[in-house]
Amino acid sequence: MSEHELRVSKIRDGTVIDHVEAGQALNVLAILGIDGSEGFGVSVGMNVPSDRLGRKDIVKVEDRELSQSEVDVLSLIAPEATINIVREFEVVEKNRVTRPDSVTGVLSCPNRNCITNAGEPVQTRFDVVTDGVRCDYCATILRADIAEHIDV
Amino acid sequence: MRQDHLITATQLSRDDIEAVLDRARAVADDPAAYADRHAGRVLALCFFEPSTRTRMSFDSAAKRLGMNTVGMGDVDSSSVSKGESLSDTVRVIEGYADALVLRHPSEGAATLAGERVDVPVVNAGDGAGQHPSQTLLDLHTIREDHGLDDLTIGIMGDLKYGRTVHSLAAALTEFDANQHFISPESLRLPRSVRFDLHETGAQIREHEELEPVLDELDVLYVTRIQKERFPDENEYHRVAGEYRIDAEMLDDAPDDLTVMHPLPRVDEIAPEVDETDHARYFEQAHNGIPVRMALLDTLLENANAAGDEGSEVDR
Numbered sequence A: 001m002s003e004h005e006l007r008v009s010k011i012r013d014g015t016v017i018d019h020v021e022a023g024q025a026l027n028v029l030a031i032l033g034i035d036g037s038e039g040f041g042v043s044v045g046m047n048v049p050s051d052r053l054g055r056k057d058i059v060k061v062e063d064r065e066l067s068q069s070e071v072d073v074l075s076l077i078a079p080e081a082t083i084n085i086v087r088e089f090e091v092v093e094k095n096r097v098t099r100p101d102s103v104t105g106v107l108s109c110p111n112r113n114c115i116t117n118a119g120e121p122v123q124t125r126f127d128v129v130t131d132g133v134r135c136d137y138c139a140t141i142l143r144a145d146i147a148e149h150i151d152v
Numbered sequence B: 001m002r003q004d005h006l007i008t009a010t011q012l013s014r015d016d017i018e019a020v021l022d023r024a025r026a027v028a029d030d031p032a033a034y035a036d037r038h039a040g041r042v043l044a045l046c047f048f049e050p051s052t053r054t055r056m057s058f059d060s061a062a063k064r065l066g067m068n069t070v071g072m073g074d075v076d077s078s079s080v081s082k083g084e085s086l087s088d089t090v091r092v093i094e095g096y097a098d099a100l101v102l103r104h105p106s107e108g109a110a111t112l113a114g115e116r117v118d119v120p121v122v123n124a125g126d127g128a129g130q131h132p133s134q135t136l137l138d139l140h141t142i143r144e145d146h147g148l149d150d151l152t153i154g155i156m157g158d159l160k161y162g163r164t165v166h167s168l169a170a171a172l173t174e175f176d177a178n179q180h181f182i183s184p185e186s187l188r189l190p191r192s193v194r195f196d197l198h199e200t201g202a203q204i205r206e207h208e209e210l211e212p213v214l215d216e217l218d219v220l221y222v223t224r225i226q227k228e229r230f231p232d233e234n235e236y237h238r239v240a241g242e243y244r245i246d247a248e249m250l251d252d253a254p255d256d257l258t259v260m261h262p263l264p265r266v267d268e269i270a271p272e273v274d275e276t277d278h279a280r281y282f283e284q285a286h287n288g289i290p291v292r293m294a295l296l297d298t299l300l301e302n303a304n305a306a307g308d309e310g311s312e313v314d315r
Ligand SMILES: [Zn+2]
Pocket: A109, A110, A111, A114, A115, A116, A135, A136, A137, A138, A139, A140, B108
């Protein structure tokens, strides 16, 4: 068993997010709203050698299985990611991320004059468009800079 | 128009637009027939930003339909400055009125308001976003002069922050208009508007000067370049001077060129142009009355229909 396989399969129950673009691991946790305070075991591998990506990040969350909608949001910053659901040390499910139609409550709008930045009791909502997302309120388009606007 | 609200011009189909404009024509032909149509109903004018003409235009349109209007008074003295959210404010006002007209300095404010209330909401300007009722009266003006097919239009001035421009450009894609955008480099169309135009496959071209395209145009739509968009006052005066229309320039224009402006103007159209056959901006402003009457009539009719069915119409 190689070093790499060991890393991704050694949790007992939970989710392994593999093939994350190098440098995006912490953003993956931010998007999922995981900061350690929930008590889940979380481990992060950064800049792990990868045949497919050159270098990649890996995120493992113990005792938590990600829902499809959570996984879909990850596609915005980690389009190559694979999601492994682990039970009793076995990968019982392996999925690729797919782009969602919209993203609610995860990203903040970069337009300072947007009503979602005006102290209103409102969750942000973005439509997923060609190579980016678009604010449902002010129509501002966010492209490569998506990761900078994740609400942590 | 099947919608409950009018939030952006992008939500309007060609059929929606033509239905409102047909009704506006009917209103203009026989205003007396509409005078009591909505008697007993109340329109709330929620202007979180100073406005005289748009507010008065809606006020007058509502009263000519037999409605009463309520307003917020001076923005500074209202609860806005006490920190009440827009969400709460419109929810309260919903109980006072059968429809709501909203102007607000933040982009997306009307979208949010539309999500919070069940009465029809009309966006009368959200920051640098949209101003779709202005677009309907612009289209009405163009239609009366040239029709809306095979149109070539030049839109000039502040294309970046000009919400009337954003709404008009979006609506014109429904008619396959040839659109020329003329502005200084720093005030070109924002990415989001350009994205929508490209998505529809619209014919658009961008220029820094009017002169090379002037003789192709059916309509020249001029907007104000605001001083506060420039860090330096000399730069503002230089740029504003380059996008100013006078009678001499229009000597080279086609005889049937229509010159429009959403008003107020400062000095981007010389007063002498008012006396030419090209000037249409005062008629344009006056068209706000039948068009807004037609719009309010349509939205109230939709709201009634939805109420009668006892369920919400499809948004
Ligand atoms: Zn926004």
